[in-house]
Amino acid sequence: MGILVAIEGLDGAGKNTIVGKFHTAAAGRSMTITSTAFPSYGSSVEADIAAEALHGEHGDLSESAYAMAMLFALDRRRWAQWLREARRDHDLVLCDRYVASNAAYSAARLGQGPDGAVVSWVADLEFERFGLPVPDHQLLLGVPPEIAMERAEGRAAVDAARARDAYERDADLQARVYRSYLDLVETEWVSPWTVADDDAAVHAILDLVP
Ligand SMILES: Nc1ncnc2c1ncn2[C@@H]1O[C@H](COP(=O)(O)OP(=O)(O)O)[C@@H](O)[C@H]1O
Ligand SMILES: Cc1cn([C@H]2C[C@H](O)[C@@H](COP(=O)(O)OP(=O)(O)O)O2)c(=O)[nH]c1=O
Known part of the structure; x- marks a missing residue:
């Protein structure tokens, strides 16, 4: 039995x-x-629809924070069993984004704090109703919005497949998402967090593996 670690942070x-x-x-x-x-x-069709919505398809779908969060949650739900088995069979299971992404982005979009309605709704939906495993630990890459946006822009410039989506182009949203993440860290939302970057982050997490 290993540990499940969610890796969180801004786009880029x-x-x-x-x-x-x-x-x-x-x-x-x-x-x-x-x-x-x-x-x-x-x-998963839910993930694809979410991506298309963020790139301007499906009319106003991306305008609804709850609809987008539900798509991301339904996508993740397909992986519940895989995640449980992976944790049973490996020392370390990493998720590049997990349930906290839904909490942070939804709270930021709706202007709510960590005790707000949407953060509780996400936790109840994904952990209780969909049965996704609670992460043992969460890592926030402590890269502030200005730097993350520069990196996302650089990536989009060299790789057309990584054209920035509606969230990535919105500097104000990125700043609010970063604040939401820091709130989740401060309240130890669902499990302990580490805020770090680069090699320090890798070493901090590897040291947690039993
Ligand atoms: N520690 C770092 N320092 C500088 N640039 C980085 C670093 N880590 C990633 N990058 C670059 O930033 C861009 C975004 O990185 P990526 O790993 O794709 O971010 P994310 O998955 O969080 O969106 C990429 O072009 C990547 O090469
Ligand atoms: C996984 C997930 C992502 N998101 C947001 C964060 C990103 O801005 C966006 C798309 O995810 P992202 O990680 O940017 O995908 P990619 O880099 O492969 O394009 O969706 C949520 O709001 N909730 C979630 O549960």
């Missing part, structure tokens, strides 16, 4: 990059590791 913070660093570092410590990423584009 470096989540995908750090997952690669975890795989390399885990090999050096001969521990078993597996990872996944949400939204799980290409393998």
Whole structure:
């Protein structure tokens, strides 16, 4: 039985990059590791519809914070059993975004705090009703909005497939999402958090593996 760790942060913070660093570092410590990423584009219709909405399709769908959160939650629900089995079979299971993404982005969109209605709704929906495992630990990449946005812009400039979506273009939203994440950290939302970046983050999390 290993630990399930959610990696959180803004668009462009470096989540995908750090997952690669975890795989390399885990090999050096001969521990078993597996990872996944949400939204799980290409393998679930809900994730694809959410992405299309964020890129301007489906009329005003992306205007509804609750509709978007439900799509992301339904996408994740498909992975509930995989996640439980992965934690049983590996020392470390990483999720590039997890339920806290839904909490942070929804709260930011609706102008609510960590005790607000949408954050409780997300936790109840995903953990209680959909049976997703509560993460053992959560890592917030402490990269502030200005830097994360620069990185996302740089990525979009070299890779047309990574054109920025409605959330990524909205500097004000990114600033509010970062604040929401810090609120979740401060209230230890659902499990303990570490705020770190780069190698320090990798070492801090690997040291938690039993
Ligand atoms: N520690 C870092 N320092 C500088 N640039 C980085 C760092 N980590 C990632 N990047 C770059 O920033 C961009 C976004 O990284 P990525 O891992 O795709 O972010 P995310 O998955 O959080 O959206 C990429 O172009 C990546 O090469
Ligand atoms: C997984 C997830 C993402 N999001 C948001 C965060 C991102 O801005 C957006 C798309 O996810 P993102 O991680 O940016 O996907 P990609 O980098 O592969 O395009 O959706 C939520 O609001 N809730 C969620 O549960």
